[in-house]
Amino acid sequence: MDADSHRLYEITPDSEAREFAGGVRVRVVRAGWFRPDAGGFFGVVPKPLWSRLIETDERGRILCRLNLLLLEIGGKRLLVETGTGERMRDKDREIKGIEGGNPAVALEAVDIDPATIDFVIVSHLHYDHAGGMVGADGRPLFPRARYVVQREEAAAARGDQLRLQGIMETEQLELVRAAGQLAEVHGDVEVVPGVTVMPTGGHTHGSQALIIGRAASGHENGGAERAVFFGDLIPTRWQLPVRWTSAFDDYPVDAVEVRQRLLTRVVDEGWWCYFTHDPGALPIQLERTEKDAIAVRGSPSAV
Numbered sequence: 001m002d003a004d005s006h007r008l009y010e011i012t013p014d015s016e017a018r019e020f021a022g023g024v025r026v027r028v029v030r031a032g033w034f035r036p037d038a039g040g041f042f043g044v045v046p047k048p049l050w051s052r053l054i055e056t057d058e059r060g061r062i063l064c065r066l067n068l069l070l071l072e073i074g075g076k077r078l079l080v081e082t083g084t085g086e087r088m089r090d091k092d093r094e095i096k097g098i099e100g101g102n103p104a105v106a107l108e109a110v111d112i113d114p115a116t117i118d119f120v121i122v123s124h125l126h127y128d129h130a131g132g133m134v135g136a137d138g139r140p141l142f143p144r145a146r147y148v149v150q151r152e153e154a155a156a157a158r159g160d161q162l163r164l165q166g167i168m169e170t171e172q173l174e175l176v177r178a179a180g181q182l183a184e185v186h187g188d189v190e191v192v193p194g195v196t197v198m199p200t201g202g203h204t205h206g207s208q209a210l211i212i213g214r215a216a217s218g219h220e221n222g223g224a225e226r227a228v229f230f231g232d233l234i235p236t237r238w239q240l241p242v243r244w245t246s247a248f249d250d251y252p253v254d255a256v257e258v259r260q261r262l263l264t265r266v267v268d269e270g271w272w273c274y275f276t277h278d279p280g281a282l283p284i285q286l287e288r289t290e291k292d293a294i295a296v297r298g299s300p301s302a303v
């Protein structure tokens, strides 16, 4: 990999920003890199299958991006995801191979002022999505923003399930709440016109995806261009086979069902896809293969 393709912070150039139905403008902000354990990332999928798609490093890890989305509509700016932030222990950063990860630093590096963000949408409360909600000083990194989290996710973070102890960013959640900036939502909610959060569960109890672009009036899709951001329900294009759940999915049975439902809609309606940890060019479109699987449009199906 050359130095250019391993740049720490990047944003989709203005000329390549996408605009979806209703005028929602989308750019991808690359906020750094991390290296999840491949075995965990691909869960029950046998290595001979996933290793056709991606190489591991000497520690069995794969190189992934921390992708944020910057959305603009009607004078409002929304940031989707907050990366790892800067509050992790050095040892954890080293184990997970994190480079960068602070969303405010990433935005400033591409000339976006964090104080101009009106809403921060967090798909779920794991470290690599919610770790950058607040800074080292405990103050929200986005001083004017409302932080949008599903109520079920916040409740799970505050709950007493042993599996979740130390996994959810509960302390950061409470710091955001104490600052008066937390918006716990329930169900499908249109945050601003054309930007809707949609609970999916599967990965965590209260995971949410994002639907970008409004359906044309009088039609369910009407041919209007729309896009989806899956959160960790589908973190990269490598996990498109619907049964390829990860070991980090708390509810894999639900994850397979909701992935199938959502991907069917994405293919049938021609939606564009943004993936939270994909290092490749985004967005992409999908298609159904001859074997009735779902794959990246125009690519040879690997599995």
Ligand SMILES: [Zn+2]
Residues within 6 Å of the ligand: 126, 128, 129, 232, 235, 276, 277
């Ligand atoms: Zn993640």
